[in-house]
Amino acid sequence: MIRFALFGAGFIGKVHAKNIHNHPNAKLTHVYDVNVEAAQQLSAQVGATVVANPDDIFASADVDAVAICSSTNTHSDLLAAAIRANKPIFCEKPIDLNIERVKAVATLLKGKDLPVVMGFSRRFDADYAEAQRRYRAGEIGKLEILQLTARGPKPPAISYVKVSGGQLRDQTIHYFDLAAWIAGEAPTEVYTSGACLVDPAIGEAGDIDTALVMMKLPSGALVQIDNSRRAAYGYDERIEIFASEGMLEAGRKQLSDVRKYVNGRVESAAMHAGWFERIEVSFGTFIDAFVRSLHGEAITMPTFWDGLRAQQMAEAAYQSLQTNQPVKVDYWLP
Numbered sequence: 001m002i003r004f005a006l007f008g009a010g011f012i013g014k015v016h017a018k019n020i021h022n023h024p025n026a027k028l029t030h031v032y033d034v035n036v037e038a039a040q041q042l043s044a045q046v047g048a049t050v051v052a053n054p055d056d057i058f059a060s061a062d063v064d065a066v067a068i069c070s071s072t073n074t075h076s077d078l079l080a081a082a083i084r085a086n087k088p089i090f091c092e093k094p095i096d097l098n099i100e101r102v103k104a105v106a107t108l109l110k111g112k113d114l115p116v117v118m119g120f121s122r123r124f125d126a127d128y129a130e131a132q133r134r135y136r137a138g139e140i141g142k143l144e145i146l147q148l149t150a151r152g153p154k155p156p157a158i159s160y161v162k163v164s165g166g167q168l169r170d171q172t173i174h175y176f177d178l179a180a181w182i183a184g185e186a187p188t189e190v191y192t193s194g195a196c197l198v199d200p201a202i203g204e205a206g207d208i209d210t211a212l213v214m215m216k217l218p219s220g221a222l223v224q225i226d227n228s229r230r231a232a233y234g235y236d237e238r239i240e241i242f243a244s245e246g247m248l249e250a251g252r253k254q255l256s257d258v259r260k261y262v263n264g265r266v267e268s269a270a271m272h273a274g275w276f277e278r279i280e281v282s283f284g285t286f287i288d289a290f291v292r293s294l295h296g297e298a299i300t301m302p303t304f305w306d307g308l309r310a311q312q313m314a315e316a317a318y319q320s321l322q323t324n325q326p327v328k329v330d331y332w333l334p
């Protein structure tokens, strides 16, 4: 039984709390949030203890692993404390808003044999995992174009935008990770074109809401990511792996695959209302994989080092956005 302590009882903290609580080999025992009321409400639902001082979690022999699900600007400090306490970590993406703080955590983690898993939930979508596995097994030959699309459905609250690190670090980071995970190689060059087309308040907050990112891989293959914070028709996410002998597609998902054909029209189900509804199942699969890996099963998890790689793509993508030039991606390691 893995006894978890959770940091952050906000939106995603509640999702992970539920999946840990429902897992037969895991238990949520402690919750800490600076918003004590949020911690109390969540703890009451899962039978956990509210902790007043986060240091008590790191010092406790009754905590086997921590889940860091608080706001992004708190991740580095919590990661550092958990690494010093030698507690296995599940940490939500991205590692931090600031690359220097990310590097400081990397330096601390270097050489330690501690599981530190990053919340790249898309890897646990059954269709994406199958597409990745079949491409890597050689079913369609050599990669030429990897197309990753994620749109909508509506922009997050401005309060979230301001602490998110910006669209490329917050949303696109999932697809930076997917690109390297699917291709099996990390991009060496990135060019970004961005715009604020959805909500002027996002532009006033210094962010973009529409992004096209083009990347080159060492093999010569190309990656294109298109992200929008809005899609007027619901949440739209899909992947195409286009290669020398064919294509693997993990297509856009609708609420149902049933279509009605009548005279003059074809009716099909709507798209999912939001990103969460689209990938909700993958969060449970992810926690299950993490728990099983802590129990010794050999499962490839997205690691801190994958998070560092994705974050360095995001930094280069921002540099490209600002300079309007392609930028080489340097992968710094401690």
Ligand SMILES: NC(=O)c1ccc[n+]([C@@H]2O[C@H](COP(=O)([O-])OP(=O)(O)OC[C@H]3O[C@@H](n4cnc5c(N)ncnc54)[C@H](O)[C@@H]3O)[C@@H](O)[C@H]2O)c1
Pocket: 007, 008, 009, 010, 011, 012, 013, 032, 033, 034, 035, 038, 069, 070, 071, 072, 074, 092, 093, 094, 119, 120, 121, 170
């Ligand atoms: N993997 C995914 O698909 C995914 C989806 C959503 C969010 N996220 C990530 O999860 C994190 C949280 O996002 P959210 O949507 O749940 O935000 P949220 O604002 O709903 O919740 C954040 C919570 O953290 C708490 N908090 C702030 N400082 C804290 C601290 N020092 N210690 C403990 N708790 C603290 C806040 O009080 C709040 O309850 C972000 O890093 C975000 O990027 C990942």
